[in-house]
Structure formats: structure tokens, C-alpha cells
Amino acid sequence: MRIRTLRIALNGVTGRMGYRQHLVRSLLPIRDAGGVRLEDGSRVQVEPILVGRRAEKLEELAELHGIEHWTTDADKVIADPEVDIYFDAQVTSRRPAALTAAMKAGKHIFTEKPTAETLDEAVALAGLSEQTGVTVGVVHDKLYLPGLVKLRRLVDEGFFGRILSLRGEFGYWVFEGEIQEAQRPSWNYRKEDGGGITVDMFCHWNYVLEGILGTVDSVTAKATTHIPTRWDEQGNAYEATADDAAYGIFEVTTPGGDSVIAQINSSWAVRVFRDELVEFQVDGTHGSAVAGLRRCVAQQRAHTPKPVWNPDLPATEPFRDQWLDVPANGDLDNGFKLQWEEFIRDVVAGRQHRYGLMSAARGVQLAELGLQSSTEGRTVPVPPLTHEGVAGR
Structure with a gap:
């Protein structure tokens, strides 16, 4: 039986989180196990593409882990119609532009957080995901621990x-x-x-x-x-x-x-x-x-x-x-790997991941309000968020 392969561009893979948690402890074990088992018992394989700014480091990692493709040209890999998923583990300041380009190119996206430096940017990303209809997921690793x-x-x-x-x-x-x-x-x-x-x-x-x-x-x-x-x-x-x-x-x-x-x-x-x-x-x-x-x-x-x-x-x-x-009563694997597997199943099924960009926007909102509270020395209410921004503002 032919196994479908998802090509996944990993941007920021030379960084600590991108390399250790997402490549080494998540996608490589998934690849080496023959892919992700789907609800119907079939499997989908993954093919990582390493993306970053340091060519020598990318080449070294690709050789070390038996990865065929790597590039320093993020724009090219986002535009590549053969790439299915774009993952972002860059510094936050570069993330909104890359996620925007990826969604507009029809890529499913999975991303670290914060998704943006400001609440307005984070809400705009969430709104764009609604417009494009791609499957989006934000890393919520601690809930999988x-x-x-x-x-x-x-x-x-x-x-x-x-x-x-x-x-x-x-x-x-x-x-x-x-x-x-x-x-x-x-x-x-x-x-x-x-x-x-x-x-x-x-x-x-x-x-x-x-x-x-x-x-x-x-x-x-x-x-x-x-x-x-x-x-x-x-x-x-x-x-x-x-x-x-x-x-x-x-x-x-x-x-x-x-x-x-x-x-x-x-x-x-x-x-x-x-x-x-x-x-x-x-x-x-x-x-x-x-x-x-x-x-x-x-x-x-x-x-x-x-x-x-x-x-x-x-x-x-x-x-x-x-x-x-409290007993586990089940096999609780690496939290990052478990969420990757869930996200990949959502991509194949054509459905939204349960932790999307609005959840990420609420996280950015809480950080902004926390800093406001610290500066002003008072309790700050957390108003509801919509795809248009703060409700009632």
C-alpha cells in the first residue's frame, strides 16, 4: 500500500527548541517509526526540510540525521507547491511575516509561540487563518506532558x-x-x-x-x-x-x-x-x-x-x-511528539487543530496585560477576544 508523505519545512531548526524538541524528539522518531498512524489504521510519513540562516549548520544537521533537503531560502520553500506544512521556531519578531506568507501560499502551519510581538499582529494572524482555511496549530506542549x-x-x-x-x-x-x-x-x-x-x-x-x-x-x-x-x-x-x-x-x-x-x-x-x-x-x-x-x-x-x-x-x-x-494508565510519550502526531492527523483529515491561532492570541493578550498590570500597579481585566480584536474596543 502506498504511504502518503507530508513534506514539512522546519524554520528555525538550528535553535534550541526547534532542534531538540521538534526535530530530534518529535519528527525524527515519527519518521523512523514509519510515520503517524491514522484513525483508519493507515499511516502518513513525514519528510523534514531544514530551514535556517546558517548553511554550514543546516548541512551538518542534515548529514547527521539523514535528511535530504535543507535551505537558507525560506521564501522559496514557502512558495514550493510540494511543501505541505510550514513550521516556525524563529525568534518572535520574524514569525508573523513568515506565517502570513505560508498561509497565503496555502500551507498548513504549526508554530511555536508567542505568535507575534503585539496583540494586533496575533489577532490578524488568527483572522487570516480563518480566511485561508488551512489547518493551523500552535504548540501547547505542556498540556501534553x-x-x-x-x-x-x-x-x-x-x-x-x-x-x-x-x-x-x-x-x-x-x-x-x-x-x-x-x-x-x-x-x-x-x-x-x-x-x-x-x-x-x-x-x-x-x-x-x-x-x-x-x-x-x-x-x-x-x-x-x-x-x-x-x-x-x-x-x-x-x-x-x-x-x-x-x-x-x-x-x-x-x-x-x-x-x-x-x-x-x-x-x-x-x-x-x-x-x-x-x-x-x-x-x-x-x-x-x-x-x-x-x-x-x-x-x-x-x-x-x-x-x-x-x-x-x-x-x-x-x-x-x-x-x-496518580497512575498514567496509558502510554504518555514526549509532549511535543504527541501534539505533532495529533496535528498531522488533523491535516490529513482536513480539520482544524484544537489549539489554533486565537488561543495563541489570548496568550499574547495575557502577556501584554501582565506587563500593563506591573507598570500600573493594579489588577487588569482580561476582555474577550474576537477575530476583529478586543470585544467592545
Whole structure:
């Protein structure tokens, strides 16, 4: 039986996320497994095309991974009628123009986020996707992680009763680059280059909150730059003009109409004292759960201990031992790979992916409003979005 092949142009594949998560841990395993199995039992194969600005690096990666095609000409590959899907992992400032060109050329698109630097650009992209009718998908990787899959299952099963709150902690120490090399590129810390942890992470927190709890109604945030001077890839000191930490409080309404308070701290200037780099704790009237990237533990109301506050005596209760692991009850693969497989099935079926460009626009909106809240020192409401922009504006 002849197997259909989808040709996928990967722009920005020499970057950290494009290479590690999307090429090495997603598309290459899919290719090497014989493609994606469809609902009818047949398969569709994938053929990556590497796109970037550094020819030597692209040629090296192509040879290393047995990839036939690579190019530094993004416009040419977008215009190529033999290319089915365009994927974008470039810096945010170059993304809107590339996504626009790809959709106008009839390409299905899958993209990293933020999709744009401004809300107006992000909404315009969403509107264009409606006009062109191509299948579009935005990377919402955290919702596919084993820990959050288990957490969402607990929500769906009514484990928590009435959900009261969510607390999230994300971050790690990113070295300044002076003595030890930084783990993140220097542009992340320059506002003029699109950097900043609020812009980077609030788009994630929007889809996590939407995917686990409900609609985000307001945000109260404080963004700050804890480390004012860093060193770039050439060893030169530069001023960090973008925020490296953001502390947010979000009011969320569940589908059932309950109000939930969510607090999420994001920092590239924090040392890790938790089991994973990101953890979310959800508390409800009937139980609580803590989820990381892979693990999720829970504690039912009937199994909740009754601690007594006494600062004069050392704590002897083994609090962590009183929680139970939530089983996977299934094969939970790499989150990026799972979403790629779902998106490819949607492309073949001719349907829209469940996480499209409007979801991405709401993430850009939350980042903008978070920075506004930080600047103005107040709670900012999150108005509904339409394809025409902010409702009522």
C-alpha cells in the first residue's frame, strides 16, 4: 500500500527548541517509526526540510540525521507547491511575516509561540487563518506532558470537588554568562529584541489555565529584572533590559461558573528546591494534587492529615509521604511528539487543530496585560477576544 508523505519545512531548526524538541524528539522518531498512524489504521510519513540562516549548520544537521533537503531560502520553500506544512521556531519578531506568507501560499502551519510581538499582529494572524482555511496549530506542549495529562484527568473526574486555587512555580538559575555559560540566548534578556520572561511564559500560563481550569478573567502581575547585567555569546557584558522574573495572580472562571485564584511565579533567577522545574498544585474541597512535567501526586479529603501549628516543636509528620502517585494508565510519550502526531492527523483529515491561532492570541493578550498590570500597579481585566480584536474596543 502506498504511504502518503507530508513534506514539512522546519524554520528555525538550528535553535534550541526547534532542534531538540521538534526535530530530534518529535519528527525524527515519527519518521523512523514509519510515520503517524491514522484513525483508519493507515499511516502518513513525514519528510523534514531544514530551514535556517546558517548553511554550514543546516548541512551538518542534515548529514547527521539523514535528511535530504535543507535551505537558507525560506521564501522559496514557502512558495514550493510540494511543501505541505510550514513550521516556525524563529525568534518572535520574524514569525508573523513568515506565517502570513505560508498561509497565503496555502500551507498548513504549526508554530511555536508567542505568535507575534503585539496583540494586533496575533489577532490578524488568527483572522487570516480563518480566511485561508488551512489547518493551523500552535504548540501547547505542556498540556501534553504526563503530569498535566494526569492533572486534567483528575479535574474531569471531579476529584477536586469545587476547585479553590492553583499555585505554580516555574524557573531555574540561568547563569549570567560571565564565568559559566548561560543556558539561554542573550536576546531573551533584551526587551528591544523581544525578550522577557512575561512575554515568554504568560502565553504558556494562559493555555495551561484554560486547559486545566477555565477562562482567565483578570491578571495582577509584577515583572522585574533581578540580574541587571549579563554576558552574551561573545563574552561581552550587556544591560538586561527585559524582565527575568514575573509574579502573577490570575482570576479564573471554571466552566461550571466557580471562581478560582491562580498564582504562578516565573523566574530565571531562582534556584530549584522542588522535584521538577515546573510544578502546579491544585486545591479543592474534596482533594488536592501536585503535578510536574511527568509526575502527579494527589491527596483525598479522607486522607488529609490534621497538622497543628506549633513553632516551638520540630515538624515530625512526613508530609510528602502522605500523597499518592496518580497512575498514567496509558502510554504518555514526549509532549511535543504527541501534539505533532495529533496535528498531522488533523491535516490529513482536513480539520482544524484544537489549539489554533486565537488561543495563541489570548496568550499574547495575557502577556501584554501582565506587563500593563506591573507598570500600573493594579489588577487588569482580561476582555474577550474576537477575530476583529478586543470585544467592545
